[in-house]
Each structure stands twice: as C-alpha cells, then as structure tokens.
Amino acid sequence: MFTGLVEETGKVISIEELPGGKRITVAARKVMDDITRGSSIAVNGTCLTVENFDQNNFTIFAVPETLKLTNIGLLKKDSQINLERAVRADSRLGGHIVQGHIEAMARVDSIEKYENYWNVGIEYDSPYVIPKGSIALDGISLTIHSINAGKLLFQIIPETLTITNIIEWDIGYWVNIETDYLVKAMDNIVKWNKQVKQ
Numbered sequence: 001m002f003t004g005l006v007e008e009t010g011k012v013i014s015i016e017e018l019p020g021g022k023r024i025t026v027a028a029r030k031v032m033d034d035i036t037r038g039s040s041i042a043v044n045g046t047c048l049t050v051e052n053f054d055q056n057n058f059t060i061f062a063v064p065e066t067l068k069l070t071n072i073g074l075l076k077k078d079s080q081i082n083l084e085r086a087v088r089a090d091s092r093l094g095g096h097i098v099q100g101h102i103e104a105m106a107r108v109d110s111i112e113k114y115e116n117y118w119n120v121g122i123e124y125d126s127p128y129v130i131p132k133g134s135i136a137l138d139g140i141s142l143t144i145h146s147i148n149a150g151k152l153l154f155q156i157i158p159e160t161l162t163i164t165n166i167i168e169w170d171i172g173y174w175v176n177i178e179t180d181y182l183v184k185a186m187d188n189i190v191k192w193n194k195q196v197k198q
Contacts, residue, residue: 002042004095004134004141006082006164007031010043012075013057021063024075027056031083040100042084044165045139045176046070047100070102071138071174080165082139095141096134097181105174109151118156120169125150128179128187136178140164 010028031041035058039050048060067073110121133144145153161167
C-alpha cells in the first residue's frame with residue numbers, strides 16, 4: 001500500500017525488451033535507503049517488485065498486462081518517473097490510500113501555467129471520481145478541483161511540481177489513473193446489498 005506522496009523522481013537508465021515483458025533499471029537516491037529484493041515500489045503509481053539493486057539503481061520486471069494498462073510500457077531511456085516506497089504501518093497517511101493497481105491511462109488535454117500553480121486537465125470519465133475527491137495520477141495523490149463533461153481539472157502546487165514528474169508533462173502525455181479505493185469499496189458494498197435484497 002502507498003500514500004500517493006511521491007518521495008522522489010528516478011531516471012530510467014536502461015530497458016531490456018524480453019519475450020515476456022520488459023526489464024527496467026532505474027537510477028534513484030532516497031528510495032534506495034532500505035531497499036531489498038522483493039521490495040514494493042510504486043513506479044508512476046504502478047506497484048512493482050524490485051528484482052535486483054546496487055548502490056544507485058534498482059531493476060524491476062514489467063509483465064505484458066502491466067505494459068498494456070499503464071504508461072510503464074511507454075517509458076524510454078532517461079524518462080523521469082515518480083517513486084514511492086510502500087508505506088510503513090507506523091507512518092502518517094499524508095495522501096490517501098493508494099494500492100498501486102492502475103485502472104487505466106488518461107490523456108492530459110490542457111495545461112495552464114501560472115506563477116505559483118498549474119492547472120492540469122485530463123480526459124477521464126468514471127463513476128468513482130467526485131469533485132474534491134482524491135485520485136492518484138502517476139502515483140501522485142491529488143484532489144479533483146472540478147469535473148466537467150468527462151474532464152477532470154487539477155491545481156498543482158509548487159511543491160508537487162518540484163518533487164514529481166508533472167513538470168515534464170505536456171499535452172498528449174498519458175498518465176496512470178487509480179481512483180479512490182474507499183469510493184470503489186463503498187460502491188461495491190452498495191451494489192452487493194442491492195443484489196442481496198432482490
């Protein structure tokens with residue numbers, strides 16, 4: 001489990017194309033502090049498992065389903081990616097509950113840059129998005145500013161621009177989407193109750 005509070009951006013240093021997927025090596029700093037083989041790391045919000053590591057890099061393997069559903073399949077050498085280690089049970093939950101299970105990708109269709117914030121719009125329609133609700137974009141816990149005709153608008157503060165890869169987004173960028181787990185859970189409970197009562 002993750003919080004959507006990105007710890008740092010890493011850089012893709014190599015991608016090995018294999019018959020069953022891609023092996024990706026990432027250069028990082030902060031997330032290397034207590035890394036082990038088998039550690040879970042959110043890479044652009046996608047929960048992936050560390051295969052190997054050394055002092056400055058770690059390697060993950062992405063299977064075909066991951067490559068199809070997420071922008072991990074679109075990464076190139078030198079891509080900047082958001083990184084977050086799995087949350088510890090004794091940590092503050094500063095963002096929201098993020099599982100690292102990407103539902104889909106959505107296209108960035110507008111960016112407005114102001115002195116102290118950016119407005120970013122994406123095209124995404126889902127019953128699990130609500131105004132002022134939480135969502136994870138590329139693993140970043142964000143608040144939905146507004147929803148209009150299938151377009152979600154976000155206001156990005158300077159700190160988020162500093163520590164995430166949003167600074168490199170442009171129109172047409174495909175972002176990983178994970179909607180709020182609690183909203184999905186409540187919806188499923190309501191649907192289950194309706195079925196039981198029928």
